[in-house]
Amino acid sequence: ADQPFLVKQREVLRLLNKVHEPNRYKEQQELGNAYEPINSLPRYKNPAPVKQLVRLYRAGSLLPRGAIFTLFDDTHREQMILLFESLLFANDWETFLRTAAWARDRVNEGQFVYALSVAVLHREDTRGVVLPPPYEIYPHLFVNSEVIHAAYKAKMRQEPAVVHMNFTGTIRNPEQRVAYLGEDLGMNSHHAQWHMDSPFWWKEEEYGIPKERKGELFYYMHHQLIARFDLERLSNDLPFVEPLYWNERIKDGFYPQTTYRVGGEFPARPDNFAFHDLQNIKVQQMIDYTRRVREAISQQAVITETGDLYNISSPEGINVLGELVEPSTRSKHREYYGALHNYGHIMLGQITDPKRKFNMPPGVMEHFETATRDPAFFRLHKYIDNLFYEHKDLLPRYTVEELDLPGTTIEEVQVDPLETFFEYFDVDLLNALDDTEELPDVSIHARVRRLNHKPFVFSVKVNSDAERLVTVRVFLGPKYDWFGQEIPINDKRHYIVEIDKFVAKVNAGKTVITRKSSESSVTIPDRETTKVLTQKVEDAIAGKAQLTVNKDVRHCGYPDRLLLPKGRRDGMPFTLFVVLTDYEKDKVNDLPYDYDYGGSVSYCGTLGHRYPDAKPMGFPFDRRIDQDQFFTKNIYQRDVTITFKGSV
Ligand code: CUO
Missing domain, CATH: 2.60.40.1520 (Hemocyanin, C-terminal domain)
Known part of the structure; x- marks a missing residue:
């Protein structure tokens, strides 16, 4: 590979290294300190976002570092988008790097990682740059509290350790039988990366990067996740997932037993909990949105912002519905049809502290990295999916032609014997622990069980x-x-x-x-670990080895291990x-x-x-x-x- 590409790959890895700490790479840190985005506005295709970002930074109005970032919070997201756009609109790699180095120690780390990742995935000059797996960037979102505590102990003792992680809950909770899917690291990173490739906040025209059939892909990918969950349920003697509904109690509770780095435990939901009005989203609103979406489906037309009817009876109708329900920036009428899906995530995420009385942190449903851990994720998505199928079922059957x-x-179709099994996988927890002056890093891994197949x-x-x-x-x-x-x-x-x-x-x-x-x-294979990737890049830069660059490298992809459902012991x-x-x-x-x-x-x-x-x-x-x-x-x-x- 050419030197400049390797340098880009190295700089991105450095930017994402221990994002919770001040930048350890002095050169990058100095680059960031020396940079004044406001004096460099001609370096951006559109300077408005970076201007606004700096204004908020100087006013002290940005989400502070250390605070919990959630994409579902309008303010958090809008600030993240300003940074993303600053990075996307940077005219060249130099400007991109300076902007990123500047933001690295000034912007909230959650916002920073999100904006930087989406920018790297979409900039022409960073095509092929590999991002570290999300479970290594912020392990807290992927492993449970027990593991984090054990990791701290090991670091204090300065002993390398491998900490076993169990799935959440006990065998008395039947839902735990399929926790291996919802809690799978590869599943959660696929889901997180999917939403980085297809952001609901994407502005196609402004970015000049089209996302064709994004609404349809939203329907299809999530439909497939539920279908896959259903096959795992069947493999474990559980019935198919039931959709939830706004005025019905959620039978199964969920105790994530997972901790934020700062900000406490993820909130838990007891059994048989009902939806509650939030300060800005009411249960009745969700019922109204649902009714309007169903009306649109039965009339095969949605009402647009100008009051016109937009036909959805063609095969492309599903795309319009997907954009409407998620919703994306292309919703035909955001006010009228609301935000069924995104609000669903928020309603579930805040269900135990709806009035914000206890200032609880966001629930697992409020991060794409953690959402599938909660079985209610699949219930919410089945409910959304059923709407899509109300529409699909009105389309004519495919003809013989x-x-x-x-x-x-x-x-004839022949296939090898299909066999599945559980195996162990070790997650590097280096980024989970704070740096301390006295204690150097030691190797600490979480050992998780995961499904695989021959x-x-x-x-x-x-x-x-x-x-x-x-x-x-x-x-x-x-x-x-x-x-x-x-x-x-x-x-x-x-x-x-x-x-x-x-x-x-x-x-x-x-x-x-x-x-x-x-x-x-x-599917995609296992992601390369940060350690291996960093070593490869260093070796290539030193001329000790070649690094093959795949310009089409994908971070989004269902884990290859999970291609087959588990099945049963007796076949x-x-x-x-x-x-x-x-x-x-x-x-x-x-x-x-x-x-x-x-x-x-x-x-x-x-x-x-x-x-x-x-x-x-x-x-x-x-x-x-x-x-x-x-x-x-x-x-x-x-x-x-x-x-x-x-x-x-
Ligand atoms: Cu992927 Cu609801 O959209 O989680």
Whole structure:
């Protein structure tokens, strides 16, 4: 790699090193101290944000360092956006670095990490720069209090340590059986990174960076998270998730047993707790928003800010609904339809201190890094998802013409035995502990249990009347429900998870397409640790080793370990689906057909290209299915068994 890129990679790592402490890198610190953004306004494409940021800083109105940052707080977020825009609008790398170095010790560290990360992900000149995994930048959000206390003890004693971490709760809480998913580090970092790639506060026109189909991706990625959670529930003898509702009590409480670095424990919610009016969001408001969204769905049109009706009966309607419900800055009418989803996070996050009487810190639902820990996360999202399906179910079924790929038949699908197991993983807690003058850092890790599966290969035997490029869409769904009844396909489609999607060439006659689980378009491998990454960069800069740079590197992506649901010890039957469609019709970008965009397009889309599939996300399972005419010859289903091989 070229030296300048390596320098960028090194500087970003330094900026994010121990963000809670003053910058340890003297050069960067001096660079920041010497910089006066206000005297450098011509260095920014749009100087307004940086001007405003400095004004707030000088007035002492910024969120102080050490305070808890949440994206859901309007003021916190607006300030973070000012910094993000200052970084995005910096005309060149030099200005970017100076601005970041200046902000590093002056702006709240939570805001800083967020703004810097989103800027690095979106600037052209930082493409390929790898960010450290979020669980190493701020471990407090990912491990529980017990681990943090033990880590402190180890540091005091100056003894390297590996601290075992258990999932939250006890076996008396049935929800704990699936805590391994909601508390999975990879799951939580995928979710956090997803929201950095697709921020709800994104201003497409101002930034000049389009986020095409963002509303649809919001629906689809979250739908898939719930479907995956449901398959884990089924694997553990739990029924599918029930949606919550604003005027109903939330049956299951949640005790996060997690601590902020400063600011105390995350608030807990007892069983059977009801929603409460907050100072600025009322329960009745949520009910009204819901009614209006449902009205829009049943009329297949939303009311815009100018009072016009905007049709949502086309396949693109889901995108408009996604933008409306999340909502994004592109909501057709923010005031009328409100902010169902974002407010839902806040309502749950503040449920135990709605009047702010006790000044409790934000709940787990108020950070994307921690939200899936609370089982109510999946209940909120199922409720949102059901709205999306009210809409999808009004669309016509796919016709045989839309489903079929004439001349192409799948004759057989073979797959290796599917086996899952638990393994240990060690998280570096270096950043969790405060620096002290007297005590040098010692190596301290949290040892967590996590689900994994044996790598597998599947092969699809295709018979075609001509050479053609086909999109291969692979899905997995449950076979039986919680009562042991076989699930009809039209119900099953709600619980079907995407396993892979890729383009392959078939010849005239027979072709066998093979594919490895590691190649899945849904997942990314384990993130590189800060330590390893830093070492690699230092070695490359010193000329001791080469560093391969992947300009398409993705931080968003479901963890490859979780590609398969756990299944059961005695083998659990699932249905595997393979669907072939015509790549010439699916094609969107002018890139080679086997280009992988960094490897996790299914749930994360791309950075810098259009979503590389013209079909509605989740096709063909996103609409109602008529069993009798669904299975054209290019759509194949078979039973597979997932066997859980045991615990560590
Ligand atoms: Cu990802 Cu609700 O949007 O958590």
